[in-house]
Amino acid sequence: MPPTSSFDSWPIPEFSLRVDDLNHQGARTFFANIHPYDALRHAVLRSFKTFYTPITTPRKVKAITLILRVMEQLAYTTGSNSHKEIHLSLDWIERNSQRAKDEIMGVLIHEVVHCYQYDASGTCPSGLIEGIADFVRLRASLAPPHWKRTQPEPTETWDAGYDKTAYFLDWIETTYGSGKIRALNASLSTDKYGPEIFHKVFGRPVRQLWILYRASFSAPSLRDRPLKKRRPRRTVDWLDEPLPFPGGLPPSSLTLDELNEYLHGC
Numbered sequence: 001m002p003p004t005s006s007f008d009s010w011p012i013p014e015f016s017l018r019v020d021d022l023n024h025q026g027a028r029t030f031f032a033n034i035h036p037y038d039a040l041r042h043a044v045l046r047s048f049k050t051f052y053t054p055i056t057t058p059r060k061v062k063a064i065t066l067i068l069r070v071m072e073q074l075a076y077t078t079g080s081n082s083h084k085e086i087h088l089s090l091d092w093i094e095r096n097s098q099r100a101k102d103e104i105m106g107v108l109i110h111e112v113v114h115c116y117q118y119d120a121s122g123t124c125p126s127g128l129i130e131g132i133a134d135f136v137r138l139r140a141s142l143a144p145p146h147w148k149r150t151q152p153e154p155t156e157t158w159d160a161g162y163d164k165t166a167y168f169l170d171w172i173e174t175t176y177g178s179g180k181i182r183a184l185n186a187s188l189s190t191d192k193y194g195p196e197i198f199h200k201v202f203g204r205p206v207r208q209l210w211i212l213y214r215a216s217f218s219a220p221s222l223r224d225r226p227l228k229k230r231r232p233r234r235t236v237d238w239l240d241e242p243l244p245f246p247g248g249l250p251p252s253s254l255t256l257d258e259l260n261e262y263l264h265g266c
Helices: 025-033 038-049 090-095 096-114 124-137 162-176 180-188 196-202 208-214 254-264
Strands: 014-019 063-069 077-080 081-087
Touching: 014 038, 025 038, 025 063, 025 090, 025 096, 025 180, 038 063, 038 096, 038 124, 038 180, 063 096, 077 096, 081 096, 090 096, 096 124, 124 162, 124 180, 162 180, 162 208, 180 196, 196 208
Parallel strands: 014 063, 063 081
Antiparallel strands: 077 081
16 A cells, blocks of 8 residues: 655754844744745745655654845755744745735745755756746646746746746646656656657756747647658648637747758757
């Protein structure tokens, strides 16, 4: 019988809280909206259930301390392998008082991911690290209002980080099946980072996935499909069905060469 997923099955760490200024309006807002223990426990379980099972969850983290203090930076995570510190700005909490609960929970989920995600022994690009953390926040339905699922600009790259990469990873998870980002995280536990990791996990290079993701904004039904024999001309009429680009390829989207490169498996 498979192991149960009850709370007692997961290695919940010890939680502690430090507030540098209890009289700060950000501290008042925090305690009016958040129960610290429940919030941290929820954030930890969200990471566990996204990436692991009760058996595979890393057990190095023994304690997490949440520190509320005055600082310009919104939040960051630091500490040793066994004891993590999440620093959260009281000034930022004060500025976001209208959506305090959702904003604080979203940031806590993001920062707790950094306590538990794998990073390919320190070789993983920061854009992917931050994108995975925001992917978990996005999947928790805690995206802030300024996040938008919009078509990337031609100059944007998949590893821009944060919400840009999070929406790309969310598209991969939706398109190629639940558990794909969990598999990507697992791959980062044993391998040094390289573009081949994406091919190992998803069956194709990250460049191809990014091209198809960009195409999906103009062609939502574009999915993996068998290709007919390549013809030596620069058109897309060799597909099983025409691409649903009204009026042709939009200039702000993909070039024809990029689509051909992707669809021919380059």
